[in-house]
Amino acid sequence: MKKVIKTLTLGATLATGNLFGGGDIAPAVAPIGIEEIDPNPLYIGVGALWVDVTRDCECLDLLGNPRIGTRLEDTTWGGIVRLGYDYNQYFGIEARALKALYDSDTFDVTHYGIFLKPMMPIGEQFNVYGLIGYGYTKVETTCGTLRETYSENGMHYGIGLEYDLSDRDSDKEEGGVYDRPFDGHGDQEKGWGLFVDYQNLLHDSGPIKYRANVVSFGITYDF
Numbered sequence: 001m002k003k004v005i006k007t008l009t010l011g012a013t014l015a016t017g018n019l020f021g022g023g024d025i026a027p028a029v030a031p032i033g034i035e036e037i038d039p040n041p042l043y044i045g046v047g048a049l050w051v052d053v054t055r056d057c058e059c060l061d062l063l064g065n066p067r068i069g070t071r072l073e074d075t076t077w078g079g080i081v082r083l084g085y086d087y088n089q090y091f092g093i094e095a096r097a098l099k100a101l102y103d104s105d106t107f108d109v110t111h112y113g114i115f116l117k118p119m120m121p122i123g124e125q126f127n128v129y130g131l132i133g134y135g136y137t138k139v140e141t142t143c144g145t146l147r148e149t150y151s152e153n154g155m156h157y158g159i160g161l162e163y164d165l166s167d168r169d170s171d172k173e174e175g176g177v178y179d180r181p182f183d184g185h186g187d188q189e190k191g192w193g194l195f196v197d198y199q200n201l202l203h204d205s206g207p208i209k210y211r212a213n214v215v216s217f218g219i220t221y222d223f
Helices: 002-021 169-173
Strands: 042-056 071-088 091-102 107-122 126-143 146-164 191-205 210-222
Touching (some): 042 091, 042 107, 042 126, 042 191, 071 107, 071 210, 107 210, 126 191, 126 210
Antiparallel strands (some): 042 071, 042 210, 071 091, 091 107, 107 126, 126 146, 146 191, 191 210
C-alpha cells in the first residue's frame, strides 16, 4: 500500500511540474456567470484655461532712448480640448489644443501639441500626471500701434492632477470583474472625472523673450 501511495504522489508531483514549469497552459477564464468589465482606455476632456503672457517691451523713455528691462504682460482666458489614450496605469499619450483670446487687450494665444503622459495613481480616485511633448504655439500681440505675431515649434512640459467621479462599484455590484490590472486605479474608470494642470508653452522664446504659462481645469470622460 505504501508503495502505491508513493507512486501516486510522485505522479501527481510530476504532472503539476509539467503544467506550471513548461508546456501549454490554458488561458485564465472568468468563472461562469461573472461578466468581464472592459473599459476603453480612450478618453476626452474639455475645459477652461487661464494664460499669462509676457515679453520684452520695445518702449522709449522721454528722451527717446530704449527702456531696458521693461516687460509687457497680460492675462487672458480661453478653452482647451484633450484627447488621450491610457496604455496602463503608468503611461499614456495625449493630444491637446487650446485657444485663449477672451478678455485680453494685448495677447491672443493658440497652441496644439502631442504629449507623452507618465502617470502615478494615488489610490483609486486620484491620478498625478506629467506632460512631455512637442507642439506649436502662436502669440498675436496687439498693443496700441504695435501689431506682431510670433510662432514657435518646440518641446513643452506640464504637470496635472485628475480626480475620478465615476461609481466604480456599480459594475462590481452587478457581478462584474475588471479584465486588466490597472482598471480601478487613478482616473481610468468608465465615466466622468475632473482635471487641473499647468503647462509651459514659451520660455524666453524669440528675440524679445516671450513667456507663456497656462493653468487649465475642466472635465474628462473615460469610455
